[in-house]
Amino acid sequence: METAAVERTPLVTVAACNLDQWALDFDGNLERVLRSIQEAKAMGARYRLGPELELCGYGCEDHFLEHDTFLHCDQSLAALLSCDATDGILCDIGMPVQHLGVRYNCRVFCLNRKILAIRPKLHLADDGNYRETRWFTTWKRRNETEDHTLCRGLAEVTGQDKVPFGQTAVSALDALVAGETCEELWTPDSPHIGQALAGVDIIGNGSGSHHQLRKLDTRLNYMISATAKCGGVYVYSNQRGCDGGRLYYDGCALIVVNGDVVAQAAQFSLADVEVITATVNLEDVRSYRASVSSRMEQASGARRLPTVEAPSFCLGTPGANYVTHPPTLPQALKIHSPQEECALGPACWLWDYLRRSGSAGFFLPLSGGADSSSVAAIVGVMCGLAVETAAAENAELSGIDDDAERKSKEGAAGVGSVSKEVRRLMGLKEGEKVPSSPRDLANCVLHTCFMGTENSSNATRARASTLADQIGAYHSNIVIDTAVAALVGVFRTLTGKTPRFLSRGGTSAEDLALQNIQARLRMVMAYLLAQLLPWVRGRQGFLLVLGSANVDEALRGYMTKYDCSSADLNPIGGISKVDLKKLLEWAARERGYTALADIAAAPPTAELRPLAEGAGEADEHSQVDEEDMGMTYEELSHFGRLRKVARCGPVSMFQNLLSAWRHLSPQEIASKVKRFFFFYSVNRHKMTTLTPSYHAEEYSPDDNRFDLRPFLYPTRWPRQFAVIDSMLKGLPSGRVDGKEA
Known part of the structure; x- marks a missing residue:
């Protein structure tokens, strides 16, 4: 007796994407979404997941309070549904939706030019860089749906008046699909747990998650852990790039199956659209889940999700088999080192600002110190990424003979966009070959200048020139002593007094004022050069001025307000x-x-005071930053993490450091804590004028978006320091580790 072959579970190809969206760029965002769907279909996918709020861009912020933002998102969705984009593919699209007078952050499931369901976000991000509850409301009725009335434009395109709105799953003929959004993965009671227990096979997470140093492995672990514990296919899409603010969304779309990563997109890239796919066997998911008795016991009593039907639609590709569509195998994870993150993240962030501002390049005051040299190196890395990407684009396009196909691949969101931008920056005509050397691009894009004074050393001047040459920057050296003397002369005319440095008989106030004059004049000169250097070189446009103050100097306030760190x-x-x-x-x-x-290897120095007596210009400067600050940079990092991440005030910071810094006595620790809090608070006002900075560190003191604290403090901290002093009375005077009496 013959038995008929029964195909219980098809092989399913799913797609996730990284999209470089830009807040309020509705036309550009729509083009990138459309291209990602087209690429997913071309790669055989039957399910495509996009980032959070992809139609408008995640970072619209208070523009979410405007009706126009919702209007334009509806227009974009109507455009997608009026063409063949959603034919034969289930598209999970992120956009804001207003339902019964309430704004929600939603996922919209579309198929065959219809809206199947709208799923609002259940848990909103409202800490750190995020303020979602300012703009949106959570959907509070778990496992419930109700009717949502479509606007006239969507109703005309789809032929639908109402669609389901709420927490739901999409039921295809062969699988269940549901989703969660960004923050929901991070919450203790994540929706994916209930969805997996309710039998959902594929869970999508459209996200708007920013880059932060050493954060990616945490995100990966959450997804791996979720599917290792619950089983299933977890598809993750993310926005990538800078959409107009301080954050860089770092992409890294992922597809995870039963605890194994089977596909991973790039974290840092200049490509506007990147699509990854994986083919999975859902029978493996169901077998994995059924192998754990305790999981089956919980699933048998789990609350079922409301479902909407995807009429006559199979997620599996018809006729697929292990030869034509072999399941994608697990792969090794790619996690960048912190050094690579520091280089690649800001480099991609700068690229977006450069191309979207339409500027001709950057201007950087290059002192030869660690901070400005780091910025120069990052721009050099950016140039390397640009020429590498342009070369790859040209290679792809050169292999296409059909003019129509070639044209379809080009465009604002398509192949060739980086090459087009490199040509603009270098003044090349259409069709001219893009140089393969990053130095050639750097010479057009990066303008640096060593702004020396009589207090500068030849050592730093030489380092700046050497580095600029290695990167390929357009570099110059100037001496601003004449400008400094002129400003001092104006002051002398006004007051009849001439300020002097402390080492030359002046007071601390005179010394500080003379240092600040040099720093602020460099800022003025930087903006003059940024405006006129393109003209000097016979080119059009303007330059963006780059600052170079690090997070620790900002935390301590070790910078002059409106100096060359202002940019x-x-x-x-x-x-x-x-x-x-x-x-x-x-x-x-x-x-x-x-x-x-x-x-x-050189000690960090501001070079704002005169060289030490008897020192030559070639010698290292005696004004060392850490001595000036009265604390090391490593100590500053520790203070910063305790203040922000561990939420410590002076007393709890002192208690924490008693165990962490056992090489110091309690009295030394108390002195350092008091010194830090005094200078942090007395300089806090400088944070209100910080140059918009790439967000990379979780203890950033940027009060404009991230660190919401006062800028006028009782800088002597009388109650707090008095409590520390009372604690000291009961503690030994020697080192805590007991090695020193």
Whole structure:
């Protein structure tokens, strides 16, 4: 007796994407969404997941309060549904939706030019960089749906008046699909747990998650853990790029099956659209789940999800088998080192600002110190990424003979967009070959200048020139002593007094004022050069001024307000000095900027005071930052993490450090804590004028978006310091580790 072959579970191909969306760029965002769907279909996918709020861009912020934002998103969705984009593929699209007078952050499931369901976000992100509850409301009726009335434009396109709205799953003929959104993965009671127990096979997470140093492995672990424990297919899409603010969304779309990563997109890239796919056997998912008795016991009593039917639709490709559509095998994870993150993240962030602002390049005051040299290295890395991507684009297009196909692949969101931008920056005509050397692009894009005074050393001047040459920057050296003397002369005319440095008989106030004059004049000169250097070189446009103050200096306030740290953008404003030193060493080794090795080894110095008596210009400067600050950069990083991440005030910070810094006596620890809090609070006002900085570190003091604390403090902290003093009375005076009496 013959038995008929029964195909119980098809092989299903799913797609996730990274999209470089831009807040309020509705036309560009729509083009990128459309291209990602087309690429997913071309790769055989029957399910496509996009990032959170992809039609408008995640970072619209208070524009979510405007009706126009919802209007334009509806228009974009109508455009997708009026063409063949959703034919034969289940599309999970992120957009804001207003339902019964309430704004929701939603996922919209579309298939065959119809809206199947709208799923609102259940848990909103409202800490750190996020303020979602300012703009949206959570859907509070778990496992419930109700009717949502479509706007006239969508109703005309789809032929539908009402669609289900709420927490639901889409039921295809062969699988259940549901989703969660970004923050919901991170919550203790994540929706994916109930969905998996209710039999959902594929769970999508459309996300708007920003890059932060050492964060990716945490995100990966959550997805791996979720599917290892619950079984199932977890598809993750993310926005990538800078959409107009301080954050860089770092992509890294993923597909995870039963605890194994089977597909991973790039974390840092200049491509506007990147689509990854994986073919999975849902029988493996169901077998995995059924092998755990305790999981089956919980699933048998789990509350069922409301479902909407995907009429006559199979997620599996008809006729697929293990030869034509073999399941995608697990792959090794790619996690960048912190040094690579410090280089690649800000480099991609700068690229988006450069191309979207339409500027001709960057201007950087290059002192030869660690901070400004780090910024120069990051721009060099950006140039390397640009020419590599342009070469790959040209290679792909050169292999296409059909003009129509070639044209369809080109465009704002397509192949060739980086090449087009490189040509614009270099003044090349259409069709001219893009140079393969990052130095050629850097010479057009990066303008640097060493702004010396009589207090500068030849050592830093030489380092700046050498580094600029290795990167390929358009570099110059100037001396601003004439400008400094002119400003002092104006003051002398006004007051009849001439300020002097402390080492030359002046007071601390005179000394500080003379230092600040130099720093602020460099800022003024930077903006003059940024406006006129393109004209000097016979080119059009303007330059964006780059700042170079690190996160630790901002935390301590070790900078002059409105000095050369004031700029248009600061790619290292959220990176610690410790990580910057590692970045310099990495770039010296991996990128061939060998001058950075000497810069990393040199003691950080502001060079604003006169050289030490008897020192020559070639000598290292005696004004050392850590001595000036009264604390090391490593100590500053520790203070910063305790203040922000561990939420410590002076007393709890002192208690924490008693166990962490056992090499110091309680009295020394108390003195350092008091010193930190005094300078942090007395300089806090400087945070209100910080240059917009790439967010990289979770203890950033940027009060404009991230660190919401006062800027006028009782700087002597009388109650707090008095409590520390009372604690000291009961503690030994020697080192805590007992090695010193």
